[in-house]
Amino acid sequence: MPPRATHTSAKAKTAQSSNNHPDLLELARHLSAAEFGRLHEIETYVQENIxxxxxxxxxxxxxxxxxLHRLGDLGLGELFTDGSSQLFQGLAHAALARADVSLSSIIGIHNELIVGTINTLGSSEQRERWLPGLKRLTTLGAFCLTEPDHGSDIAGGLATSATLEGGHWRIRGSKRWIGLGTVADVAVVWARDTADHQIKGFLVPTDTPGYQAQKITHKTGLRIMQNAEVELDLSVPESALMPKATSFAATSEGLRGSRAWVGWQAVGAQQALFDIARSYAVTREQFGKPLASFQLIQVALATMAGNLAVSTAFMGELTRLQEEGRLTMLRASLAKATLTRIARESAASARDVLGGNGILSTHEVAKIAGDIDAIFTYEGSHGINMLIAGRDLTGVSAFA
Structure with a gap:
């Protein structure tokens, strides 16, 4: 693989070398001029409008x-298919997470698990029907995999059934924690074929009789994401089956990329925490001088900066591996588990810097901390991702 081009224009140097930009390792300097400009447009827009x-x-x-519609105008609904570099996609996800983690979750799942799944596993007719609207974010999708009684053990425990009867699939079952389940136009439903017991993927318009979704409320994180409980007792044409989604291996492929993307969310969330804590420290005065002049505050900020730099470096190198086709589940799981853990630690430090104001959502740290707690658990819990990594490292499975 040739070395990545380095963009060293005066504009890039000015934007990225400033100590006020949270890209502490200046990863964006590796983008082409066009992608650098596009990233700057996205960063500016989301900071000013989101x-x-x-x-x-x-x-x-x-x-x-x-x-969401405006994010579609910026091209964020088609990152997976627009030919952009893996590094640009990652930095764009981080830029959005820096503005709001909930919306970054919607955009990330949309790209990796909705657009990506249909584009990779769907038929030409399915792609023609759904992808144009999805890419513009005028059409929304829901990824229906997790169930009330099966989350971490979904591969072996998935209970939603699909039975082929007279040219139609009869799908019955329940799903839980389904993002956008109440507002989506199409659901990517994973069900176990009663004939061969393989997990298969179906595209189900949500106006299909027998699709019912109820919003899950009282969450303490990702509160903008409309998670739902979904009940399925419906019939769809035989053509609803995605031709290449005929085993759980197809699902795992999407989840691998999605776990890597969560690492970029952790980077963006830490960028926001660092932004907020640093700004608060230099403007807030106590005992007649700025908080930034106190040793404990500087230690907290330096610790957060170190955590952010480590996370950024991890994802920068992981991106290179993705571009080389060498993203393994070990690497993706370690990225997701490790960087969300580090992000939680940074959230605690930021909360300390802000004192009592740290628990107010209007000061953002509490909002971001709640969202980080959510991403620490989704796309495979921290423990499950660590066990996936442990299995790959030792060759021995520690799953029950």
Whole structure:
């Protein structure tokens, strides 16, 4: 693989070498000029139009659909298929997470598990029907895998059934924690074929009779993401089956990329925490001088900066491996588990810097901390991802 081009224009040097930019390792310098400019446009837009504006929807557990439409205008609904580099995609996900982790979850799942799944596993007719609207974010999708009684053990325990009867698939079962389940236009439903017992993927329009979704409320994280409990007792044409989604191996492929993407969310969330804590420390005065002049505050900020740098370096190198086709489940699981753990530690440090104001969502740290707790658990819990990594490292499975 040839070395990645380095963008060293005056604009790039000015933007990325500033100590006020949270890309402490200046990864964006490796982008082409066009991708650098596009990233700058995305960063500017989300900081000006999403970061503060997302606080109240987060408080209200509401989905600001108009924000999604504008993100579609920026091309964020088709990152998976637009030919952009893995590094650009990662930095774009981080930029959005820096503004709001909930919306970054929607965009990440949309790209990796909805657009990516249909584009990779669907038929030409399915791609033609669904992808144009999905890429513009005028159409939304829901990835229906997790069940009320099966999360970490979904591969062996998935209970939703699919039976082929007279040219139609009869799908019955329950799903839980389904992002956008109440507002999506199409559901990617994973069900076990009663004939061969393989897990298969189906595209189900959500206006199909027998699709019912109820919003899960009272979450303390990812409150903008509209998670749902979904009940399925419906019939779809035989053509609803995605031709290449005929075993759980197809699902695992998507989950591997999705776990790596969560690492970029952890980077973006830490960028936000660092932004907020540093700004607060230099503007807030106690005992007649700025908080930033106190040793404990500087130690906290330096610790957060170190955590962010380590996370950024991890994802930068992981991106190179992705570009070489060498992303393994070990590497993806370690990225997801390790960087979300580090992000939690940084959230605790930021909370300390802000003192009492750290528990107010309007000061953002509490909002981000809640969201980090959520991403610490989803796309495979921390423990499960560590056991996946342990199995690969030792050749011995420690799963029950």
């Amino acid at each position: 970061r503060q504006q997302s606080v109240e929807p987060w408080n209200q557990e509401a989905l600001p659909v108009e924000m």
